[in-house]
Each structure stands twice: as structure tokens, then as C-alpha cells.
Amino acid sequence: MxxxxxxxxxxxxxxxxxxxxxxxxxxxxxxxxxxxxxxxxxxxxxxxxxxxxxxxxxxxxxxxxxxxxxxxxxxxxxxxxxxxxxxxxxxxxxxxxxxxxxxxxxxxxxxxxxxxRRPVAVSPPVLEFADLRLDPFRQEAYRAGRYLKLTRKQFAVLHLLMQAGGGVVSAETLLEKAWDENADPFTSAPRVTMSTLRKALGSPDLIATVSGAGYRLVEATP
Missing domain, CATH: 3.40.50.2300 (Response regulator)
Incomplete structure (x- = not known):
């Protein structure tokens, strides 16, 4: 936000x-x-x-x-x-x-x-993607029913990815939305947070790195 x-x-x-x-x-x-x-x-x-x-x-x-x-x-x-x-x-x-x-x-x-969380158009207050479920109001996230213990930054980044619904979210957008205008554009914070978020979500990996563009959620492959 x-x-x-x-x-x-x-x-x-x-x-x-x-x-x-x-x-x-x-x-x-x-x-x-x-x-x-x-x-x-x-x-x-x-x-x-x-x-x-x-x-x-x-x-x-x-x-x-x-x-x-x-x-x-x-x-x-x-x-x-x-x-x-x-x-x-x-x-x-x-x-x-x-x-x-x-x-x-x-x-x-x-x-x-x-x-x-009030919809501008019609959008669910609780976001879902694959086996992920995120409730922005309660600040809770689950994977396959398992509660995810996330830091505030990890939660904010996951929220942005789930709002995109599989679309690419750039590092610039992450800095703008999960950090603020004073964030160093050359900081490694988004990359580091993405790495720790991947570990928190567990396997199989649901976050794909799109070279030169950013990150997006993907359906887990068997």
C-alpha cells in the first residue's frame, strides 16, 4: 500500500x-x-x-x-x-x-x-492464487492451509504479486508500493526480500523472475 x-x-x-x-x-x-x-x-x-x-x-x-x-x-x-x-x-x-x-x-x-481493501471495481477482499490465500485486512497469508509467518515487507511484496494475478511486477513498482519515494533506486532490498519470501512460501516455488522485467506468480509444476 x-x-x-x-x-x-x-x-x-x-x-x-x-x-x-x-x-x-x-x-x-x-x-x-x-x-x-x-x-x-x-x-x-x-x-x-x-x-x-x-x-x-x-x-x-x-x-x-x-x-x-x-x-x-x-x-x-x-x-x-x-x-x-x-x-x-x-x-x-x-x-x-x-x-x-x-x-x-x-x-x-x-x-x-x-x-x-474497498473495491474500486469488483475485486475480492481476500486474494487467492494457486494454493496461496492472502487476507490484506487481517494481514494473514496461507499456503495450502498452512499459516505463513511473514515479515511486514514480505507480506507487502506478496500482496503486490497477488494483486497482479500472474502479471509481472517490476522492481520499480515494488520500491514504489512497498517502500516509498525515498528508497534508493539501486538498493538490493526488493531482491533480498523476494529471496526470503520464496523461502517462507516453501516448495514448489511460486515466484518466477522475469529477466529484465521483474517478478510474477506462476502455478506450481508437479
Missing amino acids: RVLIVEDEVFLAEALQAGLRHEAIAADVSFDGDDALERVAVNEYDVVVLDRDIPGTHGDDVCAAITRDHPAVRVLMLTAASRLNDKVAGFELGADDYLTKPFALEELIVRLHALA
Whole structure:
């Protein structure tokens, strides 16, 4: 999952970014509305965590623009206000969820996973491929009924592979979605994580390396 945090309180924004990264959620930070709109235009975010009161383009206008121009992107609005009419106004602008400050990081993470699994079209919340089964909301993965004890990064990478349904996922996409914009493009992290993921999944191998392109899931051969 890749998330954009739009928050002008630097300490809070950076704390949220660190907390989400710890949960293997790729998180970028924007401190004003204008920068947020530019980032959404050029990056593929799953969810935007959006403070209403930000410099530049107001959070309400950012929300309306995302809803209009990027309907696949979910918006979770943050505000210090707890009045009902503020929440109603946010939902009327197209926000998918609402969180009032102060809030617990654990609640934000649960809400992000819930938003990310909401279908844009029709897609199952639980993903299956061959004998693999992955539940993004519960953060659980199984192979042939066997629970897979995966690290957060391994789970994020497997999630991307299963979403592709056998299609090729490039190393660049892995960095963008499972890491974030600050990841070193020359890092060996995706390759190392893929290697440890293969071991965690066991035999026969379900992950194929496509030379010069990336990785994909394949049906196990007898």
C-alpha cells in the first residue's frame, strides 16, 4: 500500500510516516495542498491522509479535486474539529473516512487497511492464487492451509504479486508500493526480500523472475 500524508504539522507528519513505514506501508509526506495535488497527479497512491486545514490549496478543495480527478484514490480526512457538521461536509466533498485529532496510530492503520481493501471495481477482499490465500485486512497469508509467518515487507511484496494475478511486477513498482519515494533506486532490498519470501512460501516455488522485467506468480509444476 502507498499512502500520502498531507499534514502541515511537521512533527506529526514525520511521526505518522515513521509509524506507517514500520508497518510496511509506503508513506510520502506533503506539507501543503498545492504540493499534495502535484504528488497525486504523478504517483499512484492508494490512500491520501488529508488534514483539512493546510497551507496553499485548502484541504476541502484538495479532497474535491482528488475525488473528481483520481476516483481510485481513497481519502481519509483529518481534523481537529469534532463537530458533526464538519464531518458531514467532509463526506459531501467525497472523503471516504474521517478521523478526529488526537487519534491513535493503531486506529489510523486499521482504517487505512479497511480503505485499501474497498473495491474500486469488483475485486475480492481476500486474494487467492494457486494454493496461496492472502487476507490484506487481517494481514494473514496461507499456503495450502498452512499459516505463513511473514515479515511486514514480505507480506507487502506478496500482496503486490497477488494483486497482479500472474502479471509481472517490476522492481520499480515494488520500491514504489512497498517502500516509498525515498528508497534508493539501486538498493538490493526488493531482491533480498523476494529471496526470503520464496523461502517462507516453501516448495514448489511460486515466484518466477522475469529477466529484465521483474517478478510474477506462476502455478506450481508437479
